[in-house]
Amino acid sequence: DGGITQSPKYLFRKEGQNVTLSCEQNLNHDAMYWYRQDPGQGLRLIYYSQIVNDFQKGDIAEGYSVSREKKESFPLTVTSAQKNPTAFYLCASTMGRFNQPQHFGDGTRLSIL
Amino acid sequence: KNEVEQSPQNLTAQEGEFITINCSYSVGISALHWLQQHPGGGIVSLFMLSSGKKKHGRLIATINIQEKHSSLHITASHPRDSAVYICAVSPNTGNQFYFGTGTSLTVIP
Numbered sequence: 136d137g138g139i140t141q142s143p144k145y146l147f148r149k150e151g152q153n154v155t156l157s158c159e160q161n162l163n164h165d166a167m168y169w170y171r172q173d174p175g176q177g178l179r180l181i182y183y184s185q186i187v188n189d190f191q192k193g194d195i196a197e198g199y200s201v202s203r204e205k206k207e208s209f210p211l212t213v214t215s216a217q218k219n220p221t222a223f224y225l226c227a228s229t230m231g232r233f234n235q236p237q238h239f240g241d242g243t244r245l246s247i248l
Numbered sequence: 249k250n251e252v253e254q255s256p257q258n259l260t261a262q263e264g265e266f267i268t269i270n271c272s273y274s275v276g277i278s279a280l281h282w283l284q285q286h287p288g289g290g291i292v293s294l295f296m297l298s299s300g301k302k303k304h305g306r307l308i309a310t311i312n313i314q315e316k317h318s319s320l321h322i323t324a325s326h327p328r329d330s331a332v333y334i335c336a337v338s339p340n341t342g343n344q345f346y347f348g349t350g351t352s353l354t355v356i357p
Contacts, residue, residue, distance in 0.1 A: 172351075175349060177349045178334075178336075178347040179347075180343075180344050180345070183344070223289055232342060233277040233338045233339075233342050233344060233345055234279065234342065235338075236293045236296045237281070237293055237336075239291035239293075241290035242290060244289070
């Protein structure tokens with residue numbers, strides 16, 4: 136079955152630590168996205184990538200970094216510069232651009248120790 | 249400012265009731281999406297539409313492009329329909345999706 140796999144499901148970060156969230160898809164989708172979800176707010180775009188080795192900042196990119204070395208993989212690193220990282224993080228993909236249905240992973244919940 | 253507004257924010261219904269969730273948006277769009285998020289957190293795309301109406305089982309989605317408004321209807325609601333329903337749009341500018349804050353639906357047996 137094709138889909139998007141996010142890992143881990145739960146992640147804890149210590150002060151000053153960088154952590155990396157994994158996102159892998161086997162849908163052969165070109166575009167991938169990272170969103171942050173906070174209670175009472177809509178999904179906010181962190182980064183997106185439309186092709187390998189290229190990505191763009193979204194609305195809230197500060198304190199985050201990404202890479203897109205392979206079509207299937209789009210890992211997100213939450214750096215120590217992100218002062219309020221506690222949130223639910225969702226990875227998504229689409230076949231092409233923004234007018235296509237999005238497929239989502241099951242999310243990673245990040246908390247601060 | 250929020251490009252996508254949903255109402256109501258929270259909704260409780262008895263099993264079997266007909267449910268309507270509304271979505272209004274303020275930008276020109278190429279498509280509108282209805283998503284379902286279950287308590288575990290994963291999100292599933294229910295519908296993508298750019299005109300008219302779509303139906304899948306007990307779910308019906310409609311859109312009025314002139315009025316910039318869409319509705320999601322659930323007929324004969326069931327406790328397993330309990331979830332957060334999210335409206336999202338693909339703007340004509342084509343540079344990202346805009347999401348509503350979601351409607352939390354609880355269906356009581």
